[in-house]
Amino acid sequence: MNKSRAPLIHITKRKTMPWYCAWGVRGAAIVAALIACAVVTMFMTGENPIAIYAAMLKGAFGTTRKLWILGQNIAILLCIALALVPAFKMRFWNLGGEGQVLIGGLAAAACMICLGNRLPSGLLIAVMTLASIAAGAVWALIPAVFKAKWGTNETLFTLMMNYVATQLVAYFVIIWESPKGSGKIGIINQTTGIGWLPQIGGQKYLLNILVVAMITVIMYFYMNYSKHGYEISVVGESERTARYVGIKVERVILRTLLLSGAICGVAGLLLVGGTDHTITTTVAGGRGFTAVMVAWLAKFNPVGMVFTSFLIVFLGRGASEITTIFGLNHSYGDILTGIILFFIIGCEFFINYRLNFRKSAGKEAANV
Amino acid sequence: MDNKVAAVKMRDITKTFGATVANDKVWLDIYRGEILALLGENGSGKTTLMNMLSGIYFPDKGQIFVDGREVSIRSPKEAFDLGIGMIHQHFKLVDVFSAAENIVLGLKGSGRLDIDEVAKNVKAICEEYGFEVDPYQKIYDMSVSQKQQVEIVKVLYRGADILILDEPTAVLTPQETDKLFAVLRNMRDLGKAIVIITHKMHEVEELSDRVAILRHGSFVGDMLTKTTNAQEMTNMMVGHAVVLDIDRPEPKDPKPRIRVEGLTVRDIEGVVKLDNVSFTANSGEILGVAGISGCGQKELLEAIAGLQPIESGSIKYICDDGREDELIGKDPLSIQSLGVSLSFVPEDRLGMGLVGSMDLTDNMMLRSFRRGRSLIADRKTPKKLAEKVVEELEVNTPGVSTPVRRLSGGNVQKVLVGREISSAPTVLLTAYAVRGLDINSSYMIYDLINKQKEKGVAVVYVGEDLDVLLELCDRILVLCGGKVSGIVDGRGASKRDVGMMMTRLGGAANE
Structure with a gap:
């Protein structure tokens, strides 16, 4: 080699980008994602991509009912994601959201079934609330105790707790099945409505949305302005530093996971007591895991998570609409969601790094 | 000196990291049979410059010539191929392997590894230069100075004849330092080119033949060691006159x-x-x-x-x-x-004592955030403290909301010490x-x-x-x-x- 050549591409770290540029890049990524989806759609199905996008929008926003369902789904997903935030900020990878929601829901259902005829509805709802929160909190506390005392791997532990919760729910579904032999519980207290969370303004989903909105605001302040929030960040960033300044790391882990589990318990309560009025093993519907993505996409910022949970729910609802309208396989919706998420996550690279291409030989010579 | 061909010539080397210019149009010549001391304050770009020579970074601009031929060094392997090897401050050795195993690690060879053959070659190198390395000894059994020797032998084994040592004496006792210097002088006399990065003036004076000085990423000048002195070199490094004596007031009323x-x-x-x-x-x-x-x-x-x-x-x-x-x-x-x-400035500044990703204000809070009964953490007082520390200790930072990880070592230390003495x-x-x-x-x-x-x-x-x-x-x-x-x-x-x-x-x- 007689001529020196720079590498074709070399990657350098950017200085911090102003926020409007960063959001510009993210916006461009979404546009690019939509174009990529359109190309893929035309190529694979021959449908008009514009019509497909229109159907997605209609699926999500088309009717008042659809809007309410969108809101409800965002609320529950956001609620679970908010629950994960304090744990994740502490670098405690709580993948047990699914199980914590299930067990919270199971506690609420148990109260409705066993205490339905003995307590007035108002008191029952109070008991349900406490029971759900306690159940979710305990479910998160068990792995936290093991992590704090013996340093076990929380990722595997919380994951396994999900299966335990699912099996427990399956067991109780058989015990409480109604009608007998149906293999499911059916609507609990269908005639009396005892233990059903109250409807605000006649809207079935409004209460859930308001509760989650409240949790969002509280979580934002808890994480950013409270002493607890500060302790959580210190423990997450450097356990050694935390010990050195006298933070009791074990206590912070237990306290934070109690909170994380408790909020998952609330999500379970809202699902069982507020909307479904029954319980199945799929009541959480994988949202314990989707919530992980919601939290990461927004970099654990509760306000940002409102947008990311909206995005994910919107994509999901839109995708299921196009599968029905165009008679496409349900996987097709997943493909589109995957493409869009790929672009959104990938664009973070361009926000943090710059690509330098090798200058052409002529230009190089001119520079010398 | 003039008739020597430079082993390495660096011309107009520029490297930036984001907004920081680490090296700005640096010129540097390295000769065989000579020990060059590279001097400069923290963050003056010494290590960055050498990392570009050893293939870890690639310069944004500028040219590198080895033996008069222009080259581009895109990876540490290409640097080795050109005979350039670097011994880093933190050793890169596998603890459970023996010296010889570490030395051949990553080298291509025939299918079968004959460790005895390697050991023989290692021994030969040791004898030539005066190292005391037992090829079969495990790394975890070695002292810091022995590990360093393994690192140097590793580089020599790969045929390097231009050696760069990044602060090699930081971890050695005076006796070990003397031994290292003897080996380095041996290597120089056998025609190797040696660059050492250091802060310690007396080592520069004792060991090097020539010094090159960087300040804020720019090349200030180079000269023969025997024609200069510690005071002059320090002044060039800092850019103004510095007093090189440490005060030691008599203790008052010690109890x-x-x-x-x-x-x-x-x-x-x-x-x-x-x-x-x-x-x-x-x-x-x-x-x-x-x-x-x-x-x-x-x-x-x-x-x-x-x-x-x-x-x-x-x-x-x-x-x-x-x-x-x-x-x-x-x-x-x-x-x-x-x-x-007890104000404790721990050994590992960023791993303990400070939180790298947090800004100055939040790091000031580490000691004081529990004060008061309010659930809300007070950020106003720590912010004032951070501003005070920045001003009094002349911390070089864009502001108090910059994560401390982005600061250079000296500034990080000032932040930590400033907080500790503020209480x-x-x-x-x-x-x-x-x-x-x-x-x-x-x-x-x-x-x-x-x-x-x-x-x-x-x-x-x-x-x-x-x-x-x-x-x-x-x-x-x-x-x-x-x-x-x-x-x-x-x-x-x-x-x-x-x-x-x-x-x-x-x-x-x-x-």
């Missing part, structure tokens, strides 16, 4: 403050780290702690700060009124709340307070420590540079393998004696 008796500490594996250590630290006095790295200095400070489980012994804090408090068994928080203020401690424990700091920042830290001493604080200063320990400290506690080898008076002790005590209990007295 016992911390009394350690029979302290024994084991680490998690049950290895004895401190063995029956006893000493007293007085107020208004700087007690230096000398020792080869890993001789229990860290454990000693952590034990006093309440971070280290203790096997036996006692640590008493003596109040002004003569009351004594036992510190053992208390956690760091209760040691603080007793009114006993008006009565005992200040410091470990390697100037590790990796340039002359200017180091002197500022010595100054800060002296001010604390004058205020009546009992300072425990764990250091690695014996010259500094001997100039700064009133008394020096020498540790050797976790035992107290002796306590000497800082005034009048000789470097040689202390060096002997570091390697052998009791030092020369036992000979």
